[in-house]
Amino acid sequence: MYDLFVIGAGSGGVRSARLAAAEGFSVGIAESSRVGGTCVIRGCVPKKLMVHAAEFSQYFSDSEGYGWTIKEQHFNWQQMVAARDKEIDRLEAAYKKNLENSGVEIYKNFAKLKGLNEIELDNQKVIKAKHILLATGGKPNKPRFRGVHLTKSSDDIFMMNDLPKKIVIYGAGYIACEFASIFKGLGADVTLVYRGEVLLRGFDNDIQSMVRQGLEDKGIKVLLKSQIESVTKNLEGFTVALGDKRQLITDEVICATGRTPNIEYLGLEKLGINLKKGAVLVDEYQKTNISNVYAIGDVTDRLNLTPVAIRDGIAFVNTVFKNKPTVPDHHLVPKAVFTKPEVGTVGMSERDAVSEGINFLVFKTEFKPMKNQLSGNPQKTLMKMLIKKMQS
Ligand code: NDP
Numbered sequence: 001m002y003d004l005f006v007i008g009a010g011s012g013g014v015r016s017a018r019l020a021a022a023e024g025f026s027v028g029i030a031e032s033s034r035v036g037g038t039c040v041i042r043g044c045v046p047k048k049l050m051v052h053a054a055e056f057s058q059y060f061s062d063s064e065g066y067g068w069t070i071k072e073q074h075f076n077w078q079q080m081v082a083a084r085d086k087e088i089d090r091l092e093a094a095y096k097k098n099l100e101n102s103g104v105e106i107y108k109n110f111a112k113l114k115g116l117n118e119i120e121l122d123n124q125k126v127i128k129a130k131h132i133l134l135a136t137g138g139k140p141n142k143p144r145f146r147g148v149h150l151t152k153s154s155d156d157i158f159m160m161n162d163l164p165k166k167i168v169i170y171g172a173g174y175i176a177c178e179f180a181s182i183f184k185g186l187g188a189d190v191t192l193v194y195r196g197e198v199l200l201r202g203f204d205n206d207i208q209s210m211v212r213q214g215l216e217d218k219g220i221k222v223l224l225k226s227q228i229e230s231v232t233k234n235l236e237g238f239t240v241a242l243g244d245k246r247q248l249i250t251d252e253v254i255c256a257t258g259r260t261p262n263i264e265y266l267g268l269e270k271l272g273i274n275l276k277k278g279a280v281l282v283d284e285y286q287k288t289n290i291s292n293v294y295a296i297g298d299v300t301d302r303l304n305l306t307p308v309a310i311r312d313g314i315a316f317v318n319t320v321f322k323n324k325p326t327v328p329d330h331h332l333v334p335k336a337v338f339t340k341p342e343v344g345t346v347g348m349s350e351r352d353a354v355s356e357g358i359n360f361l362v363f364k365t366e367f368k369p370m371k372n373q374l375s376g377n378p379q380k381t382l383m384k385m386l387i388k389k390m391q392s
Pocket of ligand 1: 144174178196257
């Protein structure tokens with residue numbers, strides 16, 4: 001019997017497994033896909049490598065203002081993909097090695113709950129464990145419209161064989177805005193279609209307008225208050241019909257319309273594990289309603305960010321294996337969005353501060369960075385700080 005069995009070897013699961021093993025506990029971990037999870041395999045890391053790839057086009061054009069002449073620019077998608085995937089393979093191997101070096105046993109299987117202390121693998125092997133940690137993450141969510149099966153999700157982007165000439169991206173959250181920047185930087189014609197009026201819902205209003213301006217300055221078409229009604233195949237690509245009867249002709253359509261917790265086939269119902277809006281419901285110590293079953297990260301749909309899942313894992317191990325009950329602090333978590341311009345933010349938005357009736361001052365400055373003076377790049381920098389007024 002293991003002291004801990006973790007289902008899901010993403011950032012949160014791997015950190016928890018390693019930390020518990022480092023305390024001398026016996027630990028097993030199951031992963032049906034690749035070790036590393038969303039962040040390492042099909043999320044932050046490969047995305048960030050693509051952000052870097054896309055940045056070069058701006059560097060090339062900026063360089064002219066500084067006296068450089070770049071005669072030919074040619075981007076080779078396959079070459080970038082091969083280099084990117086080689087790095088992902090290296091990281092996956094490092095994650096596996098770190099688990100093995102910590103004494104964690106890895107099962108390359110889909111695992112589901114069978115009983116209070118039992119997990120069943122997809123090869124019918126039954127494993128016993130005192131504690132079970134659900135760290136299965138999430139998966140892309142697509143809306144319903146005719147022809148949605150013809151669209152790609154963010155997972156599919158990492159398997160694309162070619163750079164599309166034209167691309168329509170649906171949504172205006174992190175993934176949509178980041179990939180709009182990436183594809184534009186790599187040379188595609190990008191249209192962002194969003195049902196709302198302001199991009200990046202929940203962010204500060206100045207960030208929202210700065211990002212929109214930045215995307216449009218780079219030539220990305222931003223269609224607001226627009227919904228996709230259908231996608232149909234045409235001879236060369238796809239026709240996207242919008243609610244207002246406009247049509248877009250494109251080579252690819254990407255739905256970046258949120259993510260949903262991975263709870264399917266986990267056997268949660270067998271143990272009667274409580275859910276909330278399709279996510280595993282946990283208490284402040286990340287315990288489910290079953291006393292030896294815990295859950296961390298995106299499967300709990302609290303704050304879906306890699307560093308948060310890792311902190312969740314640390315808090316879980318402190319609580320269960322180090323006799324140090326720890327509540328993960330999900331307040332004041334910094335957020336970054338890798339658009340052009342990039343966003344870094346922590347704390348409340350101005351809108352939230354107003355709606356909470358907080359008495360505050362705004363310090364704000366917007367300027368053209370010195371580097372952009374000679375290059376002619378119109379991108380400005382915004383710095384904004386909200387300061388809560390002391391009560392007198
Ligand atoms: P987000 O929740 O950020 O954005 C989803 C977008 O899709 C919103 O614009 C939303 O519109 C729209 N949408 C949702 N449902 C529908 C629908 N039925 N029809 C039309 N539009 C719809 O999710 P993402 O997919 O961008 O990212 C998923 C998660 O991944 C995020 O929670 C984020 O935390 C994480 N992530 C973090 C990154 C980072 O830290 N840099 C990078 C990438 C992902 P509306 O606003 O109207 O709801």
